[in-house]
Amino acid sequence: MKFWSKWYSLFVLLLFQGVMFSQPKKNSNNKAMGVSPEFEKGWYLPYKGDTIKGDIQVNAGETDAQYNISFFFKLPNAKKVSEINTKKAKAYGFGDRKFEILKINETDYFAEVLEKGRIILYQINEEKIEKDKKVAIPIYYVTDTQADPKSKVAGVVELPKEKPYKKVLKELFKDQPMLIEGVDKWYLQIDQVRQAIQEFNKLYQKDSSSNDNNQNNSNKKIENGEEIQVEKID
Secondary structure, eight states: OOOHHHHHHHHHHHHHHHHHHHHHOBBBTTBTTSSSOOEEEEEEEEESSSOOEEEEESSSSSSSEEEEEEEEEEEOOOOOOHHHHHHHHHHHEETEEEEEEEETTEEEEEEEEEEEESEEEEEEEEEEEETTTTEEEEEEEEEEEEEEEETTTOEEEOOOOSHHHHHHHHTTTSSGGGGGGTTTTTSHHHHHHHHHHHHHHHHHHHHHHHHHHHHHHHEEETTTTTTOOOOOOO
């Protein structure tokens, strides 16, 4: 009886150890050791100094929400990977994606810049669990860089996904209301909003370019048939 008891205890111990070692180990990036890190050429801008170029890991988190918290970076030909958070960098990017610091409720995030111009559109992902699986839920924010300080859209404003959304949209495009005539004003359709913002920013980009050209031309004069630069004295 003791013989079988010893063998049974040894079997349970071996089974327990087998289960423990079969569990995927986690590395510092919170990724299973069995998944090889994937990198893309990227860059980041520290709070002091010039832009630093290298490689950014693009599979460091279980969802895209990781990009809004920190990123994993290594210098060219280096083996060491460093985690860079919002205290160490104010912007970073890879491929055609760019992230900038955005403060929401006193917390700094790396917000992805979807549209840039007079109106800036940002995206931050909130990680939630749905059906026992982690998913990233996008939340969108806008800011009008030329908004009246007393305007309802002054500063950074969240784009609601349902009924209140049309009020934000109407205020945001009050200078160009025709651009949102084809946009769903009841439920957020982000592709439609992005297209409207692109058209809006193009209009003000042209105005800005015209003003710059007029200012440059005002510093020039024609002398003997040739255009010369005139220094402006304040």
